[in-house]
Amino acid sequence: MKHLGFNIGKVKIGSFDFTCCEGCQLQLANRESTLPDFLALIDVRNFREISSERFDDYDIALVEGSVTRSDEIERLKKIRAQAKVLVAFGSCACFGGVNSLKNGIPQEEAVREVYDGKTIETMPSTRIADIVSVDYCIPGCPVSKEEVERILVGMVTRSLVSLPKYPVCVECKQRLNICLFDLGQLCLGPVTRAGCDAVCPTGRTACLGCRGPAEDINFPSFEQLVRDKKLSSSEMREMLGFYNGFADYLEHEKS
Amino acid sequence: MEKPMIYKVISKPEFKSFIDTLVKSNTAYGPKAVDTDRLGNPVYQFMHVQGADEIAFDYTVTHSSAKHLLLPFRDELSHYSFRDGDWDQEVRYDAPPIVLIGLRPCDINAINILDDVMLHGPYPSPYYLARRKNTFIIGMDHLPLADCFCKSMNRHTVNHGFNLFCSDIGDRYYLAINSANAFSFLKEFRIEDPSYEDNCNLIERRKSIKNSFATTVEVTGLPVFLDIEFDSPIWQKWGDKCLSCGSCAMVCPTCYCYSVEERFDIDLKGSTRQNHLYSCNLVDFAQVAGGHNFRPRNGDRLKYRYYHHYRGFAANDNQQICVGCNRCGRACLADINPKDVINDLRLERESCMTCVLPSPDKT
Amino acid sequence: MVSQIISNMKKVDFDIDLHHLPRVEGHGNIRISVKDGRLEEATWAVVETPRFFEVIVKGMNAERVPFLTSRICGICSISHSLTSIRALERAMEIQPPETARLIRLLAMHGETLQSHALHLFFLAAPDFFDAPSALPLMQSHPEIVQAGLQLKELGNEISAITTGRCTHPVSLVVGGVSKAPSKEALLKLRTMIAERRAALDMTTEFFMTLQIPAFVRETEFISLCNGSTYPSIGGDLVSTDGVVHDENDYLLMTNEYLTEFSTSKFTKVSRQSSAAGALARFNNNFSLLHPQARAAAAAFGLEPVCHNPFMNNVAQLVECHHIMADAAMLVDRLLDADLHDIRTAFKPKAGKATGAVEAPRGVLYHHMETDDEGKVVKADCIIPTTQNNANIHYDLHALAEQALQEGKTEKETEKLCVMLVRSYDPCISCSVH
Amino acid sequence: MHDMRFTIPGQDLNREPFAFKAPDFQKKCEVMITDRGYKCRITNIVPLSDNERLFLLRIVDPVEREMFNFRPGQFLMLEVPGYGEAPISISSSTSNHEFIELCIRRAGHVTSALFETRQGAMVSIRGPFGTSFPMELMEGKNVLMVVGGLGIAPMRAPLFWIGNHRDRYLDVRLLFGAKDPSQLLFDYQFEGWQRVSNVKMHTIVEHADESWKGRKGLITALFDEFTFDAKETYAIVCGPPVMFKFVCHHLDLMGIPMNRMFVSLERRMHCGMGKCCRCMVGSTFTCLDGPVFDYWSVLNLKEAI
Numbered sequence A: 001m002k003h004l005g006f007n008i009g010k011v012k013i014g015s016f017d018f019t020c021c022e023g024c025q026l027q028l029a030n031r032e033s034t035l036p037d038f039l040a041l042i043d044v045r046n047f048r049e050i051s052s053e054r055f056d057d058y059d060i061a062l063v064e065g066s067v068t069r070s071d072e073i074e075r076l077k078k079i080r081a082q083a084k085v086l087v088a089f090g091s092c093a094c095f096g097g098v099n100s101l102k103n104g105i106p107q108e109e110a111v112r113e114v115y116d117g118k119t120i121e122t123m124p125s126t127r128i129a130d131i132v133s134v135d136y137c138i139p140g141c142p143v144s145k146e147e148v149e150r151i152l153v154g155m156v157t158r159s160l161v162s163l164p165k166y167p168v169c170v171e172c173k174q175r176l177n178i179c180l181f182d183l184g185q186l187c188l189g190p191v192t193r194a195g196c197d198a199v200c201p202t203g204r205t206a207c208l209g210c211r212g213p214a215e216d217i218n219f220p221s222f223e224q225l226v227r228d229k230k231l232s233s234s235e236m237r238e239m240l241g242f243y244n245g246f247a248d249y250l251e252h253e254k255s
Numbered sequence B: 001m002e003k004p005m006i007y008k009v010i011s012k013p014e015f016k017s018f019i020d021t022l023v024k025s026n027t028a029y030g031p032k033a034v035d036t037d038r039l040g041n042p043v044y045q046f047m048h049v050q051g052a053d054e055i056a057f058d059y060t061v062t063h064s065s066a067k068h069l070l071l072p073f074r075d076e077l078s079h080y081s082f083r084d085g086d087w088d089q090e091v092r093y094d095a096p097p098i099v100l101i102g103l104r105p106c107d108i109n110a111i112n113i114l115d116d117v118m119l120h121g122p123y124p125s126p127y128y129l130a131r132r133k134n135t136f137i138i139g140m141d142h143l144p145l146a147d148c149f150c151k152s153m154n155r156h157t158v159n160h161g162f163n164l165f166c167s168d169i170g171d172r173y174y175l176a177i178n179s180a181n182a183f184s185f186l187k188e189f190r191i192e193d194p195s196y197e198d199n200c201n202l203i204e205r206r207k208s209i210k211n212s213f214a215t216t217v218e219v220t221g222l223p224v225f226l227d228i229e230f231d232s233p234i235w236q237k238w239g240d241k242c243l244s245c246g247s248c249a250m251v252c253p254t255c256y257c258y259s260v261e262e263r264f265d266i267d268l269k270g271s272t273r274q275n276h277l278y279s280c281n282l283v284d285f286a287q288v289a290g291g292h293n294f295r296p297r298n299g300d301r302l303k304y305r306y307y308h309h310y311r312g313f314a315a316n317d318n319q320q321i322c323v324g325c326n327r328c329g330r331a332c333l334a335d336i337n338p339k340d341v342i343n344d345l346r347l348e349r350e351s352c353m354t355c356v357l358p359s360p361d362k363t
Numbered sequence C: 001m002v003s004q005i006i007s008n009m010k011k012v013d014f015d016i017d018l019h020h021l022p023r024v025e026g027h028g029n030i031r032i033s034v035k036d037g038r039l040e041e042a043t044w045a046v047v048e049t050p051r052f053f054e055v056i057v058k059g060m061n062a063e064r065v066p067f068l069t070s071r072i073c074g075i076c077s078i079s080h081s082l083t084s085i086r087a088l089e090r091a092m093e094i095q096p097p098e099t100a101r102l103i104r105l106l107a108m109h110g111e112t113l114q115s116h117a118l119h120l121f122f123l124a125a126p127d128f129f130d131a132p133s134a135l136p137l138m139q140s141h142p143e144i145v146q147a148g149l150q151l152k153e154l155g156n157e158i159s160a161i162t163t164g165r166c167t168h169p170v171s172l173v174v175g176g177v178s179k180a181p182s183k184e185a186l187l188k189l190r191t192m193i194a195e196r197r198a199a200l201d202m203t204t205e206f207f208m209t210l211q212i213p214a215f216v217r218e219t220e221f222i223s224l225c226n227g228s229t230y231p232s233i234g235g236d237l238v239s240t241d242g243v244v245h246d247e248n249d250y251l252l253m254t255n256e257y258l259t260e261f262s263t264s265k266f267t268k269v270s271r272q273s274s275a276a277g278a279l280a281r282f283n284n285n286f287s288l289l290h291p292q293a294r295a296a297a298a299a300f301g302l303e304p305v306c307h308n309p310f311m312n313n314v315a316q317l318v319e320c321h322h323i324m325a326d327a328a329m330l331v332d333r334l335l336d337a338d339l340h341d342i343r344t345a346f347k348p349k350a351g352k353a354t355g356a357v358e359a360p361r362g363v364l365y366h367h368m369e370t371d372d373e374g375k376v377v378k379a380d381c382i383i384p385t386t387q388n389n390a391n392i393h394y395d396l397h398a399l400a401e402q403a404l405q406e407g408k409t410e411k412e413t414e415k416l417c418v419m420l421v422r423s424y425d426p427c428i429s430c431s432v433h
Numbered sequence D: 001m002h003d004m005r006f007t008i009p010g011q012d013l014n015r016e017p018f019a020f021k022a023p024d025f026q027k028k029c030e031v032m033i034t035d036r037g038y039k040c041r042i043t044n045i046v047p048l049s050d051n052e053r054l055f056l057l058r059i060v061d062p063v064e065r066e067m068f069n070f071r072p073g074q075f076l077m078l079e080v081p082g083y084g085e086a087p088i089s090i091s092s093s094t095s096n097h098e099f100i101e102l103c104i105r106r107a108g109h110v111t112s113a114l115f116e117t118r119q120g121a122m123v124s125i126r127g128p129f130g131t132s133f134p135m136e137l138m139e140g141k142n143v144l145m146v147v148g149g150l151g152i153a154p155m156r157a158p159l160f161w162i163g164n165h166r167d168r169y170l171d172v173r174l175l176f177g178a179k180d181p182s183q184l185l186f187d188y189q190f191e192g193w194q195r196v197s198n199v200k201m202h203t204i205v206e207h208a209d210e211s212w213k214g215r216k217g218l219i220t221a222l223f224d225e226f227t228f229d230a231k232e233t234y235a236i237v238c239g240p241p242v243m244f245k246f247v248c249h250h251l252d253l254m255g256i257p258m259n260r261m262f263v264s265l266e267r268r269m270h271c272g273m274g275k276c277c278r279c280m281v282g283s284t285f286t287c288l289d290g291p292v293f294d295y296w297s298v299l300n301l302k303e304a305i
């Protein structure tokens, strides 16, 4: 398509999964009403989950999942070398995700427990950015297809793409929800980056912070809020640790 | 000039059937119990209603205001259709008629303030005008909650901005009819001229409302105070609490600041320009390209919300736009509310006065 | 068409080594090696990275567990969530309200419908056209793909309306559901289901035109059975060989063991291996299917007990018919139900129990033990694909053998093997959790 | 049950032309379009530096083109369809009805998209908006123009104005400071400004290599190069926010009354019409009451500098 005097063409995409549930990749096939238009934007060069054709000339790599085994590091580096733009796709890729919960447990113990005795290689769950450089992060567990559409349209049309900087509460209020704190529950909405349209509070369950911290959050005030409402701070920590998005804040607290 | 008003009374069952008819023939919104909070109290919101029995006529207050029905959280401003290298722009002010039932005087006052902002001044907003003209408003009076301070803001009564206003006088409603439409609808129902007793009851009702306000916020001279206190450390003190979550602005009936963004349609055949409600408390409200943020600290941003509400902006005749419903105070998780902030400010100022110090230097 | 090739018994040598099989969920490898026309090796190896969910769930608040376990699998997240919930509710003796039970059943239907549609159209169908993916089919068979998308969308919509979102449910909680769908949403669903029947009929006609490979290997099929409805959440564990166990005795129905070449475990019951999934449910519960579904099965000539694993795709389609009819009924029941009574408050307590749910790919077990504070002290999850791995493995062997007999070329053999694995719709990332 | 008699009649505003209350203060033009833009063709793109370009826009509709009037210092909202809107100062002569010149730096979403466009592309503008430099007021006086970097963009319109009415002003001086010589934009026009418009020019850069023969340092250093009668002088200052403070302070010391110094402020903007409230300084809107303010007002505005 020609618009404003420059050509807008399809982008060549590869989609790759590492340690994860593949739920984020699945989103690429969701939102069926816009799916044909969405697929028309992209030229799928490498996407094992939906196509047996594999080419190595993709420009944009969507990388899903975290890294938990050494062979994954090599595979990731190869992808990085090929891709012009590497996108950490989903919370596991952006922060380590729920997989990181095992990092707190001695690895040998975990292996012994599940595979009783058999040697299984595994390493602490690591986010993509700790291994190779990442150009964009699309957080979410799973990612919101609407946001993915917006960002891919941005890439196709060569516009800059950005995530909301404000917290989930904004969207939660716009959906006219009752605040979970009013119901006596703990919610990470005030510190979590918006963009999911507050799905969890809208379903009346707490935001667990899958999208990571919003910009410049007021963490001390949030802790104070939890204390003021007489909610358990150990539960707060369990929630903040759920997707590993708040590792920096929890770390800070320990020291 | 105030338009003439017609006064009538209607029995409660008759009123209900009037509302029911109206609701069933139109797209209507009214207060609805949507949940119960942890203390077991019902929680109300203005929601789409399909029958009078869904409406909680004796509700206390809704969590969010009805603002979004006139200024949607997200609104399409224009649409472009592209054709090889060129485009067409389409602008529509589509606004199907709606009925808004059960607005409190302060809520109606809030709409009147929005009218001032959106329709007066050099650039009236056609989008707002279309919605406003297509909105039929039925107001209702109410006893204040303990933390309401609309009386302090002088917004606890209203005499324009609605089509019909109902006061509860026991077994019937005292109606103030302010539009031809409303009157012609009502003519189909059993309405009567108010009797002497009805008038007395109305006055009693007004009195008892007026006397029930438990919270007062001293706002006289506040604009000047705010100017003087612009650099007060008080702002950072409250700012340190603020989560910059924007909840206050989302529920507020008069917060209207917005953001505009443009999006390609997914088929790339066009694009839409949308505005969406923003809040001056959000971190990048005043951030410009290149990353400079004119209000980098929570305190700076919080101050602006107060500045806007209690001092007013020059282009809106410097009027205070807060109506005193305290929705923001109830919504705020950090326990920040206008009463405490303003009192704090006054307190600080007063102690300042005694030692005759000028306000601190600009930093 | 494949079976028509005249056999020529040339001595052939080949090695098929498919690393990370495409168009399946997760990472699995196929290895076939033939020397002098004799099958030397046929293996199915799962090489997914393990995530240790059973370990990380320990110490977690029961209330948060379903949100964690749903992350075992992106495709069947509702099943995982509901299985954990069932285990925990049974362990702590919580009775969810009836409305919540209906909502959960509807949610399961949504997930199964979307999963089946995804599998049938995106993963399985391209093989019948020698296409690498469904994308070329969008050009060549637009109406069919459109019908598939409509079914998938309906499945997703049911999930979204019942659980708040289509992947990783938000409102399924221990004790019930945290939010009921609104009346408007249910009414919308009702019309949507009625409208999408045409898409299902079209899909059925389309699949009738496809030639399902002929292959039979005697198999023991395992599924849930409750005697009154087609199985979904909970019930007895039964097999086509006549084994019956209580839900809590899931270990007797799995007997997990480790192999050298796979990170996922293998299972067995009465035979060398067993199978779970749509075909297993069909084989065990045929009479409980909705008449419309039974009619669809008859049109395909599918009858219990069918031992052709490739017919699993047909069984999925038959289930779609059942789901459409049953979902419509559930929506009607929900419209009459009290949508406020959806959650039972509970006191945490110590206990242990198993939850079994028919995930799209077969029976899924979560076993949970809690302490007095409702924290999980022990967990065990056995995934349908784990139960199918051994069967896939031995099927591969038999299929390769048969292909050799029929004189299939390397390419043809490879294609058949790949189709076989796909027909199971394995969900590998979930089998290594 | 559904009774048409009780249906609220809709008022279709799309069919009626929307009636505007004509604004009557100095920022006027004949038609005021606030929601729909004028379609413009980009007729030329002149690279000025790595990150700045001059865009020449021509309003497509001849009637609209004729009616588009603005005053020096005003800005418009430039929309790149699909990418968004940004406020941009009008950088051309007020007497030029054929073209609108915009001098733009690549900064974010909209401006980057604009940099991708080619000659012939269609964009859209709304406006003009905001206040302007009081050119009439300055008549018969000296004019001192102080520019830092991209501040030259809003300064060109008054420069052209003075060029067109040169006899009405006394001494006119342009002080131009930049980070490095490549940032002295429009250097190809310096010659013309000096000779044709009789504007005395002084330039300075912060950093430069040997090839730079001129002065190095901060713009305030230029004040020692000349003398003028402060009482008879008006000043216009455009540049990055940090510059105002120093320059205006300096001018103040030199004796120019504060209400005779004019600055052009910059804030985030989304509407240009005093609705979105993004551009507040104190209690005033940069888009309505600015961007041009006199320094005295700015000093009294909260948070202005």
Ligand SMILES: Cc1cc2nc3c(=O)[nH]c(=O)nc-3n(C[C@H](O)[C@H](O)[C@H](O)COP(=O)(O)OP(=O)(O)OC[C@H]3O[C@@H](n4cnc5c(N)ncnc54)[C@H](O)[C@@H]3O)c2cc1C
Binding pocket: B287, B288, B289, B290, D075, D084, D085, D086, D087, D088, D089, D090, D102, D103, D104, D105, D106, D107, D108, D109, D110, D111, D112, D150, D153, D154, D265, D266, D267, D268, D269, D270, D291
């Ligand atoms: C009165 C005025 C005149 C200006 N004149 C010029 C000029 O002549 N040449 C030039 O290069 N730049 C000028 N600017 C700055 C220019 O507006 C910003 O660089 C531009 O908005 C950046 O937009 P963006 O979409 O590329 O950046 P992004 O960072 O992507 O910004 C997103 C949106 O935020 C708003 N925004 C961001 N930064 C600014 C900003 N600095 N000022 C106002 N709004 C902003 C805009 O609405 C923009 O679309 C002027 C600004 C103002 C207020």
Ligand code: SF4
Binding pocket: A168, A169, A170, A172, A173, A177, A178, A179, A180, A181, A187, A188, A189, A190, A198, A201, A207, B247
């Ligand atoms: S429920 Fe959570 S996201 Fe919503 S307003 Fe409350 S704290 Fe914010």
Ligand code: SF4
Binding pocket: A140, A141, A168, A192, A193, A196, A197, A198, A199, A200, A201, A206, A207, A208, A209, A210, A211, A212
């Ligand atoms: S509400 Fe929180 S946990 Fe839920 S999707 Fe949004 S960011 Fe993720």
Ligand code: SF4
Binding pocket: B241, B242, B243, B244, B245, B246, B247, B248, B249, B281, B302, B328, B331, B332, B333, B334, B335, B336
């Ligand atoms: S004042 Fe309260 S509600 Fe408003 S942004 Fe701050 S924390 Fe949120």
